[in-house]
Amino acid sequence: xxxxxxVSNAATHKRGFGAVLWDYLTTVDHKKIAHLYLFxxxxxxxxxxxxxxxxxxxxxxPNSEFLSNGLYNEVLTxxxxxxxxxxxxxxxxxxxxxxxxxxxxxxxxxxxxxxSLGFWLFLFGGLILNCSWFLGGAPDAGWTAYAxxxxxxxxxxxxxxxxxxxxxGAGTLIGGINFLVTIVNMRAPGMTYMRMPLFxxxxxxxxxxxxxxxxxxTVGLFLLMFERMFxxxxxxxxxxxxxxxxxxxFWIFGHPEVYILILPLFGLxxxxxxxxxxxxxxxxxxxxxxxxxxxxxxxxxxxxxxxxVGLGPVANSIFAIATMAIAVPTGIKIFNWLAxxxxxxxxxxxxxxxxxxxxxxFTLGGMTGVMVASVVADYQYHDSYFVVAHFHYVxxxxxxxxxxxxxxxWWPKMFGRILHEGMGKLTFWTFLIGFHLTFFIQHFLxxxxxxxxxxxxxxxxxxxxxxxxxxxxxFFMAFAVIVFVINVFYTAAKxxxxxxxPWDGRTLEWATASPPAHYNFKQVPLVRGLDPLWIExxxxxxxxxPSEPLGxxxxxxxxxxxxxxxxxxxxxxFGFIYQVDDKGWLAVVFIGxxxxxxxxxxxxxxxxxxxxxxxxxxxxxxx
Amino acid sequence: xxxxxxxFRALTLFGSLALLLSGCGQENLSALIPKGYGAExxxxxxxxxxxxxxxxxxxxxxxxxxxxxxxxxxxGQKDFIPKQVEGNKTLETIWTVIPILLLIIIxxxxxxATFDLADExxxxxxxxxxxxxxxxxxxxxxxxxxxxxxxxxYIPTGEKVxxxxxxxxxxxxxxxxxxSGKMDVNPENExxxxxxxxxxxxxxxxxxxxxxPSHALMDFxxxxxxPEEFDQWVKDMQNVDPKAVAEGETAKQGQTLFEESNCMGCxxxxxxxxxxGPNLTNFxxxxxxxxxxxxxxxxxxxxxxxxxxxxxxxKMDGKYPELSRDEASKIADYLLxxxxxxxxxxxxxx
Ligand code: HEM
Ligand SMILES: [Cu+2]
Numbered sequence: 001x002x003x004x005x006x007v008s009n010a011a012t013h014k015r016g017f018g019a020v021l022w023d024y025l026t027t028v029d030h031k032k033i034a035h036l037y038l039f040x041x042x043x044x045x046x047x048x049x050x051x052x053x054x055x056x057x058x059x060x061x062p063n064s065e066f067l068s069n070g071l072y073n074e075v076l077t078x079x080x081x082x083x084x085x086x087x088x089x090x091x092x093x094x095x096x097x098x099x100x101x102x103x104x105x106x107x108x109x110x111x112x113x114x115x116s117l118g119f120w121l122f123l124f125g126g127l128i129l130n131c132s133w134f135l136g137g138a139p140d141a142g143w144t145a146y147a148x149x150x151x152x153x154x155x156x157x158x159x160x161x162x163x164x165x166x167x168x169g170a171g172t173l174i175g176g177i178n179f180l181v182t183i184v185n186m187r188a189p190g191m192t193y194m195r196m197p198l199f200x201x202x203x204x205x206x207x208x209x210x211x212x213x214x215x216x217x218t219v220g221l222f223l224l225m226f227e228r229m230f231x232x233x234x235x236x237x238x239x240x241x242x243x244x245x246x247x248x249x250f251w252i253f254g255h256p257e258v259y260i261l262i263l264p265l266f267g268l269x270x271x272x273x274x275x276x277x278x279x280x281x282x283x284x285x286x287x288x289x290x291x292x293x294x295x296x297x298x299x300x301x302x303x304x305x306x307x308x309v310g311l312g313p314v315a316n317s318i319f320a321i322a323t324m325a326i327a328v329p330t331g332i333k334i335f336n337w338l339a340x341x342x343x344x345x346x347x348x349x350x351x352x353x354x355x356x357x358x359x360x361x362f363t364l365g366g367m368t369g370v371m372v373a374s375v376v377a378d379y380q381y382h383d384s385y386f387v388v389a390h391f392h393y394v395x396x397x398x399x400x401x402x403x404x405x406x407x408x409x410w411w412p413k414m415f416g417r418i419l420h421e422g423m424g425k426l427t428f429w430t431f432l433i434g435f436h437l438t439f440f441i442q443h444f445l446x447x448x449x450x451x452x453x454x455x456x457x458x459x460x461x462x463x464x465x466x467x468x469x470x471x472x473x474x475f476f477m478a479f480a481v482i483v484f485v486i487n488v489f490y491t492a493a494k495x496x497x498x499x500x501x502p503w504d505g506r507t508l509e510w511a512t513a514s515p516p517a518h519y520n521f522k523q524v525p526l527v528r529g530l531d532p533l534w535i536e537x538x539x540x541x542x543x544x545x546p547s548e549p550l551g552x553x554x555x556x557x558x559x560x561x562x563x564x565x566x567x568x569x570x571x572x573x574f575g576f577i578y579q580v581d582d583k584g585w586l587a588v589v590f591i592g593x594x595x596x597x598x599x600x601x602x603x604x605x606x607x608x609x610x611x612x613x614x615x616x617x618x619x620x621x622x623x
Numbered sequence: 624x625x626x627x628x629x630x631f632r633a634l635t636l637f638g639s640l641a642l643l644l645s646g647c648g649q650e651n652l653s654a655l656i657p658k659g660y661g662a663e664x665x666x667x668x669x670x671x672x673x674x675x676x677x678x679x680x681x682x683x684x685x686x687x688x689x690x691x692x693x694x695x696x697x698x699g700q701k702d703f704i705p706k707q708v709e710g711n712k713t714l715e716t717i718w719t720v721i722p723i724l725l726l727i728i729i730x731x732x733x734x735x736a737t738f739d740l741a742d743e744x745x746x747x748x749x750x751x752x753x754x755x756x757x758x759x760x761x762x763x764x765x766x767x768x769x770x771x772x773x774x775x776x777y778i779p780t781g782e783k784v785x786x787x788x789x790x791x792x793x794x795x796x797x798x799x800x801x802x803s804g805k806m807d808v809n810p811e812n813e814x815x816x817x818x819x820x821x822x823x824x825x826x827x828x829x830x831x832x833x834x835x836p837s838h839a840l841m842d843f844x845x846x847x848x849x850p851e852e853f854d855q856w857v858k859d860m861q862n863v864d865p866k867a868v869a870e871g872e873t874a875k876q877g878q879t880l881f882e883e884s885n886c887m888g889c890x891x892x893x894x895x896x897x898x899x900g901p902n903l904t905n906f907x908x909x910x911x912x913x914x915x916x917x918x919x920x921x922x923x924x925x926x927x928x929x930x931x932x933x934x935x936x937x938k939m940d941g942k943y944p945e946l947s948r949d950e951a952s953k954i955a956d957y958l959l960x961x962x963x964x965x966x967x968x969x970x971x972x973x
Contacts, residue, residue, distance in 0.1 A: 146793075310807055341694055345694065348696075371669065
């Protein structure tokens, strides 16, 4: 019994630092992988935030010399890249890992080993990217890395971008595949597709997007890598190449990517509105199909990032109309959320605040989305601060608000403690005010002639005041994030202990202990409808009906191999980057690849059948 | 369609007025105060879409506030279990169909305007200018006119001018918000757009696609003058004698230094098509030095002595022997004399 307890509650029990570290390095438990994603994603979020502050400080006044032009481009590129790939993505993966298996009543994910590998690949990819700061300069061609600027950028910055994202992207891809298979295969008996909580639904659809979108990035990055390292010339017009191809490849990945960032949070908000209004989700079926439609259209509209490229009026019109069409399913969602709250009894706490703040903010972002889709209007918006405002309204207003909502909501489930409400509310309000202060005015800055990615602007062009206000707003947001970090430490030390079901939840994750035992469910539940826990509560039982008798549970063994494999690629990455300067670095490529391939070989040859938790042990466990 | 677009003109006026009152936007830079054909088309759509979307926002906010006021759990209110509603076909149909209708209202004029602005049928009979984007300056070649300039693009008002745009290095984007929306300038193909200025004026242009460290410094100007003045300008430019000797002792020495110091390797005076650096034919009449600095001798000297400190990454740096301040000053005297035309930015009114 001791054994099981210690393993499952590693985070809450006092143990040696070394033991905890080893536990996390080797874990294949999705709940601990969620912690790993959360803390590394959180770390990169702070990095990206510092970069954002540097950008805003530079732009506080015209002709400022706080950052040099070259350094500004590096900071700008790293801010965008970090926020998208190293902060938003992993934080979403943190929520996925924390909640999805529990929501579908599974003991585990389909491929626990792959799940852990996905995390370590992401982390090492992110580390490579950030090493560039110390090794001669970060990438400076924007997070979109348009050729030929990216292919001709001097130094190794863009090489770090290529290798770092390639490795991190592989992690995301296999992570997505794992969730796809998990949701298809591991649902508890009775959990039909049309009984899945919306968060799980949207993670499912998101995983499909990942499956199709990330290979486009992989291909693009490979071409860029060959171009930079071996002079292939795919994007070089003077060698018969074509730079626009990169834009297509990038956005065929990049546009679905923004839906990858938003859809899971749409799902989460659906769960939240329903939980905190004590009502089932209004128009469940419509919500599911709207999500699918958004995902599908998300693939068809990449060229709306390229209206000014010169594709011609026919292409521009088609992509404009396809883009506008996305507003319809999105609108359906907004109104269904409002209808979910209509007639309910709405509890407002810090998780719900973020969800409520999301509605007007995201609606504004969606509005400007339709405005941007109107091609000829976009000739003015494109690559101006209007677009900067638009995408921050959707990415921050949707994804970041969603992540904060999800963290406040699931923190008790993840860590067994409830985040401090007062600090939670302070974070929310200062962030909300700061956010609108920063970004609302940028719509006007853009229309007043401020292009995007400008390291400086001239005085007397009417741009000074707007930029000053924008920077002041950014400080509010920074303050909010600091309060949140304090909250996390405070909660870890003194936070209120969480019961299994602190929010009067409706879905299966609230039927487990907080935090759950490492096998999640002692007996896999039987699902009898939508909102299964709610059904049991209204029928007066409050406990799930098990779908199986108590028996031995099979669990996978921990393994250090995912870590070692990723470490190998990390080492090889440096070899690839520097072999251009000196062929001696090829040795590093070989060493790194040997480590990776060697551990893959071990994984293939060594039988690892996992272990069982016996029925007797389980019986001794308290409920 | 003209009719109701006309109404939106009125709204345009109202909108820009409101913005002016709040002190937003500079006349020759802002897309909200259009002074050209493309910019007007864009602003019409901006306003149309903004109004429709504000209407949607209003509805959302009305429902949102009602929900929060009516259904929020009040202090001391007893817990109750609300009715579990599955959905409502009628409501859901309404909020599917209405947005579709609104989008159609937006889509039709959008497509019409897109084709309108892409219409190149009149290009042959009009002025055509070949635009080349370079890190970090702009080159203009007036086709069939034997005129080459850089940084300042003179155009006649009230006429369509066709721009054939290509980049010599990375992707740039040509943007003069008050006159027209932007168009990318790509290395592998020529993009065409037309611009038409309604009023005389000096309009600020910017590069809108990240192109390197000095991306933010890649400014240029469109100088719109009356058609008569423009014809005069063309004549003056065509009659330039690049070999004419400068006036005044220092300027003469400057001219010799200019020729000896390899400046001509990259720059040209007159209509020769050298394109490594900006063509300097009418340099004395430029509005800005390097597109960004006030046009005066001091700034010109600093530019010649250390261009990289002003525009990091530009290709002028280190391409000629080091010059003393005195030499640079003489060259500056010479360059500031290059004023072939009596038509200058001042004639554009502002
Ligand atoms: C603390 C809050 C933030 C501030 C103050 C901020 C500010 C900025 C600014 C000023 C820019 C540069 C605009 C330009 O010159 O083009 C920018 C770019 C960008 N931001 Fe943020 N940002 C914040 C948060 C985020 C978040 C949370 C994300 C995504 C999850 C994000 C994603 C991006 C992206 C993708 C770019 C474009 C980078 C590029 O053009 O290469 N930002 N941000
Ligand atoms: Cu440029």
